[in-house]
Amino acid sequence: MSNVRVLVGTRKGAFVLSSDGKREKWDVSGPHFAGWEMYHLKGSPADPNRVYASQCSGWFGQIIQRSDDGGKTWTQPGTPPGERTTPEGMPKGESNKFVYDTSAPTGKPLTTHQWYDGTQHPWEFKRVWHLEPSPTDPDTVYAGVEDAALFRSKDGGKSWHELSGLRGHGTGPRWQPGAGGLCLHTIILDPKNPGRIYIAISAAGAFRTDDGGKTWRPINQGLRSQYIPDPTAEIGHCVHHVAMHPSRPNVLFMQKHWDVMRSDNAGDSWQEVSGNLPTDFGFVVDVHAHEPETIYVVPIKSDGEHFPLDGKLRVYRSRSGGNEWEALTKGLPQNDCYVNVLRDAMAVDSLDKCGVYFGTTGGQVYASANAGDSWTPIVQHLPAVLSVEVQTLP
Amino acid sequence: MIRVILPGHLRTLARVNAEVQLDVKGPVTQRSVLDALEAQYPMLRGTIRDHVTQERRPFLRFFACEEDYSLEPPDTPLPDAISSGKEPLLIIGAIAGG
Numbered sequence: 001m002s003n004v005r006v007l008v009g010t011r012k013g014a015f016v017l018s019s020d021g022k023r024e025k026w027d028v029s030g031p032h033f034a035g036w037e038m039y040h041l042k043g044s045p046a047d048p049n050r051v052y053a054s055q056c057s058g059w060f061g062q063i064i065q066r067s068d069d070g071g072k073t074w075t076q077p078g079t080p081p082g083e084r085t086t087p088e089g090m091p092k093g094e095s096n097k098f099v100y101d102t103s104a105p106t107g108k109p110l111t112t113h114q115w116y117d118g119t120q121h122p123w124e125f126k127r128v129w130h131l132e133p134s135p136t137d138p139d140t141v142y143a144g145v146e147d148a149a150l151f152r153s154k155d156g157g158k159s160w161h162e163l164s165g166l167r168g169h170g171t172g173p174r175w176q177p178g179a180g181g182l183c184l185h186t187i188i189l190d191p192k193n194p195g196r197i198y199i200a201i202s203a204a205g206a207f208r209t210d211d212g213g214k215t216w217r218p219i220n221q222g223l224r225s226q227y228i229p230d231p232t233a234e235i236g237h238c239v240h241h242v243a244m245h246p247s248r249p250n251v252l253f254m255q256k257h258w259d260v261m262r263s264d265n266a267g268d269s270w271q272e273v274s275g276n277l278p279t280d281f282g283f284v285v286d287v288h289a290h291e292p293e294t295i296y297v298v299p300i301k302s303d304g305e306h307f308p309l310d311g312k313l314r315v316y317r318s319r320s321g322g323n324e325w326e327a328l329t330k331g332l333p334q335n336d337c338y339v340n341v342l343r344d345a346m347a348v349d350s351l352d353k354c355g356v357y358f359g360t361t362g363g364q365v366y367a368s369a370n371a372g373d374s375w376t377p378i379v380q381h382l383p384a385v386l387s388v389e390v391q392t393l394p
Numbered sequence: 395m396i397r398v399i400l401p402g403h404l405r406t407l408a409r410v411n412a413e414v415q416l417d418v419k420g421p422v423t424q425r426s427v428l429d430a431l432e433a434q435y436p437m438l439r440g441t442i443r444d445h446v447t448q449e450r451r452p453f454l455r456f457f458a459c460e461e462d463y464s465l466e467p468p469d470t471p472l473p474d475a476i477s478s479g480k481e482p483l484l485i486i487g488a489i490a491g492g
Contacts, residue, residue, distance in 0.1 A: 060441040
């Protein structure tokens with residue numbers, strides 16, 4: 001029987017939740033890295049025991065952690081536990097080094113982006129928001145960082161190098177941070193086209209490369225954001241999250257600041273599919289593992305009030321790829337609930353029936369073993385949940 | 395032997411208890427102590443000072459003999475009591491919240 005492993009990043013540590021395919025009884029492991037902000041954990045599709053984690057702190061900066069046993073034990077890549085000195089030739093202590101590429105060979109050293117007040121501001125590394133392991137190589141992993149840039153490691157996280165074509169493609173100086181910072185939070189690797197990567201930045205928008213990260217272009221046509229000077233501008237949109245079903249890599253679903261959007265042409269153009277949602281503000285969006293037209297969002301009241309409408313925590317599901325939505329409430333609190341669900345805090349497993357999971361800023365992680373028809377909390381009192389990822393294990 | 399006391403989270407990261415003891419070659423300064431610390435515990439690189447600029451991370455302070463040395467130039471000699479190991483160099487995280 002298959003098993004599932006849910007990787008949960010919180011404001012004060014990481015947790016690993018494990019169950020068999022029934023998804024009724026759960027083992028809870030953690031906190032790992034107690035007291036640290038764990039922005040994201042994600043397992044390698046090519047080696048499920050390989051898990052990468054982003055650990056950070058306002059005091060001590062960024063740490064990358066790696067597990068090779070499914071989250072039981074962790075090391076900083078290149079710095080094995082117990083080895084205190086640096087043998088020659090080993091890049092120890094480099095796994096937390098994220099330095100923007102300003103070298104001449106890669107073209108255009110870029111030193112500033114737009115600040116909140118419209119002035120130019122130096123690019124400053126703050127943290128890793130998202131880690132996206134390669135679908136084919138356990139040692140290759142991408143990192144989306146704040147201030148927005150894309151990094152890649154090809155040695156299991158020991159060292160990181162920026163794919164600077166993204167910042168250098170031309171619009172970088174016009175990128176501006178959202179309320180949460182200028183963060184690259186979404187990375188989607190096309191499973192059918194190794195050269196194609198989608199990324200999204202708050203508040204710059206979505207971008208695509210078709211040549212493995214050398215060149216990029218904005219893919220924001222059709223987005224409309226009333227809160228920016230030109231609502232249909234090429235860049236400047238506060239994209240919160242993007243999701244794709246692996247069987248249809250040209251079809252994308254987006255939860256924008258306001259508006260749920262879809263694209264059927266790899267982001268070349270977008271159309272709104274908010275339909276009958278009670279509010280189309282929100283952070284998460286995800287796709288059913290077996291039904292590419294079934295998608296999920298969690299509507300949030302507004303950008304000023306980051307909690308569910310009317311105090312009712314409701315997941316909305318569309319079986320038609322948007323526009324027509326149904327509220328999923330069974331097992332979810334329907335009064336006095338004022339939590340948020342952050343952008344990386346929803347995931348699906350690939351069991352039959354598809355499991356859906358999401359975490360809240362109130363510390364609950366809810367699971368549905370029936371594609372959202374009903375929900376039960378796996379845990380209820382964790383620190384605020386920043387991210388949820390799921391591994392379906394053989 | 396130079397003694398250094400780390401904040402709790404960095405002790406966890408470095409997998410050490412209590413204070414750390416270091417051999418420092420030459421003059422004992424903030425820079426030479428941190429160089430020795432990072433050589434012995436490479437997982438701490440980037441956590442106390444920036445990887446590239448080598449500047450102290452803003453929410454950390456360096457105390458020696460009940461004095462704050464955080465704003466001293468990094469090559470300023472530390473007190474004799476630190477050089478002799480009589481007193482530890484304290485690396486302290488700013489207390490926030492509340």
